[in-house]
Amino acid sequence: MRKINFFDTTLRDGEQSAGVNLNLKEKLEIAKQLERVGMDIIEAGFPASSPGDFRSVQEIARTIKNSSVTGLARSVKGDIDAAWEALKDGAEPRLHTFIATSPVHREYKLKMTKEQVIERAVESVKYAAKFFPIIQWSAEDACRTELDFLAEIVEKVIEAGAKVINIPDTVGYITPIEYGKIFEYLKQNVKNIDQVILSAHCHDDLGMAVANALSAVEHGAGQIEGTINGIGERAGNSALEEVAVALYIRKDYYKVETNIRLNEIKRTSDLVSKLTGMIVPPNKAIVGKNAFAHESGIHQDGVLKEKTTYEIISPELVGVQSNSLVLGKHSGRHAFRVKLKELGFTMDEEATNRLFTAFKELSEKKKELTEDDLVALVLEEQLTGEEGTYELAALQVTYGTTGVPSATVTLKTKENEEIQEAATGNGSVEAIYNTLERCLKQSVTLLDYRIQSNSGGRDALAQVYVKVNVDGIEMGGRGIAQDVLEASAKAYLNAVNRAILLKHTAKEKHQATV
Numbered sequence: 001m002r003k004i005n006f007f008d009t010t011l012r013d014g015e016q017s018a019g020v021n022l023n024l025k026e027k028l029e030i031a032k033q034l035e036r037v038g039m040d041i042i043e044a045g046f047p048a049s050s051p052g053d054f055r056s057v058q059e060i061a062r063t064i065k066n067s068s069v070t071g072l073a074r075s076v077k078g079d080i081d082a083a084w085e086a087l088k089d090g091a092e093p094r095l096h097t098f099i100a101t102s103p104v105h106r107e108y109k110l111k112m113t114k115e116q117v118i119e120r121a122v123e124s125v126k127y128a129a130k131f132f133p134i135i136q137w138s139a140e141d142a143c144r145t146e147l148d149f150l151a152e153i154v155e156k157v158i159e160a161g162a163k164v165i166n167i168p169d170t171v172g173y174i175t176p177i178e179y180g181k182i183f184e185y186l187k188q189n190v191k192n193i194d195q196v197i198l199s200a201h202c203h204d205d206l207g208m209a210v211a212n213a214l215s216a217v218e219h220g221a222g223q224i225e226g227t228i229n230g231i232g233e234r235a236g237n238s239a240l241e242e243v244a245v246a247l248y249i250r251k252d253y254y255k256v257e258t259n260i261r262l263n264e265i266k267r268t269s270d271l272v273s274k275l276t277g278m279i280v281p282p283n284k285a286i287v288g289k290n291a292f293a294h295e296s297g298i299h300q301d302g303v304l305k306e307k308t309t310y311e312i313i314s315p316e317l318v319g320v321q322s323n324s325l326v327l328g329k330h331s332g333r334h335a336f337r338v339k340l341k342e343l344g345f346t347m348d349e350e351a352t353n354r355l356f357t358a359f360k361e362l363s364e365k366k367k368e369l370t371e372d373d374l375v376a377l378v379l380e381e382q383l384t385g386e387e388g389t390y391e392l393a394a395l396q397v398t399y400g401t402t403g404v405p406s407a408t409v410t411l412k413t414k415e416n417e418e419i420q421e422a423a424t425g426n427g428s429v430e431a432i433y434n435t436l437e438r439c440l441k442q443s444v445t446l447l448d449y450r451i452q453s454n455s456g457g458r459d460a461l462a463q464v465y466v467k468v469n470v471d472g473i474e475m476g477g478r479g480i481a482q483d484v485l486e487a488s489a490k491a492y493l494n495a496v497n498r499a500i501l502l503k504h505t506a507k508e509k510h511q512a513t514v
Ligand SMILES: CC(=O)SCCNC(=O)CCNC(=O)[C@H](O)C(C)(C)COP(=O)(O)OP(=O)(O)OC[C@H]1O[C@@H](n2cnc3c(N)ncnc32)[C@H](O)[C@@H]1OP(=O)(O)O
Pocket: 013, 016, 046, 048, 049, 050, 073, 074, 075, 076, 098, 099, 100, 109, 110, 140, 170, 233
């Protein structure tokens, strides 16, 4: 099978992402991981651009042994000299030099004619060949360059000693079919093109960077350039992890192989994301948080029966521990039951169904349901299963920074009788508890009150724990609700109900013994 080289430019083009600035230690850490993941070539920086970049490239070249380390240089002697100084101690010093070839770049940026661009390109490759065993030459903005001129300059730089010819889509303009045609054109019109490796370097301005890179592979490219997580100038570069996995998963189609250790991909992505501060979107292919998460009932059911129904990549392949069944409003009973079992709860069909209904109701209110939420629902279900004298039918609280807080509570008894009362308090919770005391017509002393958020986030469930004294019986109770005040009322009632139940059971026992 044809081998495709992976050229990683996370530390050069990736660092060109607006807002990204890596120090030497961070770059070294990333370089080591890039070596571990199996990058054939690591572009460590642009040595002439600053003393910091020079030092990083030098240190990386001295440290990395299993990848070829390269640095960027304009067609300028000073840039090439700086690159040589930085790279000469590396295991395989390699120069990456470039000049723009498109009309707009020639006319406005370089202010050079075609002939001058060719002359400068050839001169710089020849000069670099005095030092470097391997020279990669790039035609910046190749995809907006006249094809015949592109072929002409490529032929001349090959003659001058370039071993790798890169055809960058610098501004992310080309489409996959057009990009493939450029490679085909060069293969047919450039002398000795078969003596060099053709490389693709794509940008994502129109969202086609990965598709273009894959098209280049189909049309003869032997090297793909890009970055981890697709970071880079403007909309970024081809995401190398996507290219690598696409080539692997569809090897039946591409029929190529790479050196990439796919199971190191997730770790590499995480490291780059953390050190650059460029957050990976959840829906990002291969490495996004949701890449292996199934949320909808039909998909979850399918995956539970046979993973490949909805998974073309196994998470383990790229170093992700496992897939996940995310419980949300689109989930179904199959996944719900499995999750309950995973959490260690076994319950009968009736209880599961009741819980599933409560779960669906909660999922309408809450964006994401966590495992903690599920546990809370189970605990709540256990509470509702408890025999109680009083049930909270309605609660209304009025609170303002200037007025007196007041509460109106409606309770339902076991006999379906409704009790409604209202009272005030120093705070909303006190108003509720004063009102409940009135409804219950017995003295209740609150001994302890604790509140806890069930999970993170603004929409987390509230759990309230209370301890009360009802006619000399001390009893704890808990309440769970999305609203703190409702959870407070439920906790209080739960404690009172339990105390009343205990009192009755004790009385019955006493009567039975006399
Ligand atoms: C497509 C790409 O990603 S290319 C890489 C882009 N990366 C970077 O630019 C990051 C590092 N760059 C830098 O630190 C600076 O731009 C430097 C050190 C390279 C140059 O800085 P300065 O000398 O201040 O020049 P400045 O950046 O303003 O302008 C670039 C100059 O290089 C020239 N130039 C651009 N590309 C090339 C090239 N491949 N070969 C020769 N000259 C070039 C421009 O025409 C311009 O020349 P001018 O000053 O005669 O008009």
